[in-house]
Amino acid sequence: MKKIVPILLSCILTSFLTHGQSPQEFIKKSVNEQQWNLIDDFKSFLAIPNVAVNAQGLQDNAQWLANYMKSKGIEDVNLLTLPNTSVPPVVFGEVKVPGATETIIFYAHYDGQPVDTSKWYPGLHPFHPSLYSGMYEKGAIVLPWLSKGNNYDLNARIYARGASDDKAGVMAIINAYAQLKTLHLQPTVNIKFFFEGEEEAGSPNLESLLELYKNKLTSNMWVICDGPVHQSGKKQLVMGVRGDTHLELTVFGPKRPLHSGHYGNWVLNPAMELARLLASMKNEKGEVTIKGFYDDVVPLSSLEKEALAKVPSVEVQLKNELGINATERPGALNDALQLPSLNINGLQSAGVGKFSANVIPTKAIASVDMRLVKGNDWVKQQQKVIDHIKAQGFYVTYKEPTEEERKSNAKICMVVPDKNSYNAQKTSLDNPYVKRISKAMELSSAELPVILPTLGGSLPLFVFEKVLNTSPITVPIANHDNNQHAENENIKLKNFFEGIQIFASIMLLGK
């Protein structure tokens, strides 16, 4: 047990001094006793559909959250909206602490990735949360929800859209504050809450929202809760994120589906043309072969190199867990994530399996995702791909080809570039909050977090720098094997409860 004298002195926490326990131990005990209650609330929140195509669902989430925050003693709660738009509101709240001279804004998002319910395991549904004893695919059994006085198995998992990405983050932050309030532990910093509703859509309005509510959003630091903890199971503190952009590519074949016997090997097959095009973008070593793809990358600082060298090795564990023998690039996962990437998210052309028919398809579609690192500009990175497609002999168009375009071009590719894209962001490892937050996390979980120069995933964190001139730090809490962004998303209860403890500890930030 570690003594945390500086915090104690600043907080007037006489009640537990007598017991010789740290505030973090108090919080842990309290969270433990409140498991049933915390899960009940979480379950209610998860049952509200939170996908972009359901605007009313997002509004319902925001309203539920605002009420929930008020019920937890957060007084100054507002829905920050963009006038004359239907943009899902930011749920904002504020707690002013007597004597505190610093302010931390805690960020999470309440919207989730699109769902295709038919792909979820039997018995699971994205918006009917269910509890399993472990990983569904490893034979876990369904468990009942518990009432007061009973404790959950910490390895159990809740399956639902948003369970880990990122309703767990929202709930952990609110309940961290609620725990402090219940335990009469006074935060050492002023606290603001900022819960976004458009993150999975690429946060197209975050910048406008920050601009509009700039005066409300002054702070010394943004702490972002999103993404998974380190695959080793250790907590992590993340100094940046990769940027993200997408292109949807459609290669066109004949105007109508053709019989593959009567026309097969005379008419060009768009699925084969697409395959060839995609194959031209990456070599067998996993290197993107698009001209200039790696040109703008800012090299790692020496502090970042040191931090990367300390990241625990998870490669053997991961290969085992994922059922893979080889990787696209050799070496460590986190080394690969320091580079921009190009990844196929999906392919579709006519039908396969029982939907397969003897046709030459009319078109073939690939959804391509690109991650960007510091130095990359998403517009430029998209253009490199477009130039590459042209260099492969394709005529590039941005809408369905006209008769005239069809007549005059041998190969046609329609490109739909994602306009809701953003660049990478990195906070310097020199930032003084790195050590202080790292210390608070250590006090909460009895070990130093892994410090990652960048997460592989993306968040539009650049806007905080751009609009508010604040470089954020990310503290993820979800288990790494949470299926976020896919069917069967889940969170391990251990991660959820520890998440509450961590944020409570950060709200008691020491110098």
Next chain:
Amino acid sequence: MKKIVPILLSCILTSFLTHGQSPQEFIKKSVNEQQWNLIDDFKSFLAIPNVAVNAQGLQDNAQWLANYMKSKGIEDVNLLTLPNTSVPPVVFGEVKVPGATETIIFYAHYDGQPVDTSKWYPGLHPFHPSLYSGMYEKGAIVLPWLSKGNNYDLNARIYARGASDDKAGVMAIINAYAQLKTLHLQPTVNIKFFFEGEEEAGSPNLESLLELYKNKLTSNMWVICDGPVHQSGKKQLVMGVRGDTHLELTVFGPKRPLHSGHYGNWVLNPAMELARLLASMKNEKGEVTIKGFYDDVVPLSSLEKEALAKVPSVEVQLKNELGINATERPGALNDALQLPSLNINGLQSAGVGKFSANVIPTKAIASVDMRLVKGNDWVKQQQKVIDHIKAQGFYVTYKEPTEEERKSNAKICMVVPDKNSYNAQKTSLDNPYVKRISKAMELSSAELPVILPTLGGSLPLFVFEKVLNTSPITVPIANHDNNQHAENENIKLKNFFEGIQIFASIMLLGK
């Protein structure tokens, strides 16, 4: 107008001698008067679902057909079944003609390709036949069904599964006979009817059925009605078909869908691996690069080369119609079809468009179709592809990979080979029926048909040679732009009515 003295002499057709009209003109007039009735019957037939997954639907089709044939005066109608199986029956019928010394069996099939109703144009449904003034996609309007005394626009099209492939064939053959009967025109040959119910499933039981009912199926010639007429609009007489075989290829990635940010460019992406694999199978010139792919091809005879040289050029028309500028192989369509082909029927991996998510997919699937020409053996042709996949560094399995297989192999491809495959068949251009049937077609449509050494498409015609030692000839009737094997299948009314006339003329075959 041509006089057809030999047929007249043999048929005792005094009724029209007095009017100076040929039997073919009489038939045409009669078909014209019966349009409403023929279409009514056809529409009823098309409304019965005829896909392989719906066994009851196929039985219903067979029963409907048997009743229909009886109603048209075909007396000896039977359902030929395979005992102790649920194989859709062959609907068989027979007409013995006094004095006739030859027998022709007419073949068509009543089953259709699989349907994905959601892909049909709005307003169309595979089993609710609808009539349009022309091609739907060219702005055709829906037309009413007509009653007695009204004539249809011959350019109108019926949209339904099986409209052209091959319920039109079935109906044309039955009604050809029905017209002769109504007009008291006596066929010059004995007629047998053979309507299969498993053609689109690759006719897996045709051989057994022919074996079992060998004694019923004696004939001098099989005339097959399936496939489209020549793209020039001319009738054609087809001497062979390509063989057909399929492989479904599944490339495996991680066991669970991974976040493309947190893992993208470390974990191998199965969609990219599949793209690379497919791209390795064909070069930019449209040549299949799989080792030995063209090795077993039997060269064309000089008669075949002559026939091909006479095939009207349709390449410019087709490019225009299909909205394509270039082709996979240079030169004439029919030259390309003399070679074995490899074609992608479909691709699927995770989702695209609104179903796209930021994932590394768990697998990527391609449905591959191969056409075979004389000399190719389908088992051998499949093996060439499998060997190629292995040569690209894949571990090939025939079922979902085990944990152990995942652990020990960098790249895994599951191959599901289609066992219901068959080889190509060709009837020699020396066969005496070629000229006789060609003449009957000329009498019906006032021009010589195109003679094609092989159709690009496939039918299991090899079994007629194998079991019954008879080489068939194919007489297609459907418009070439009929979308057979895809959504929005249709037949032009002109083709349907002329089909009836052609088969009636063949039933009046001259020496």
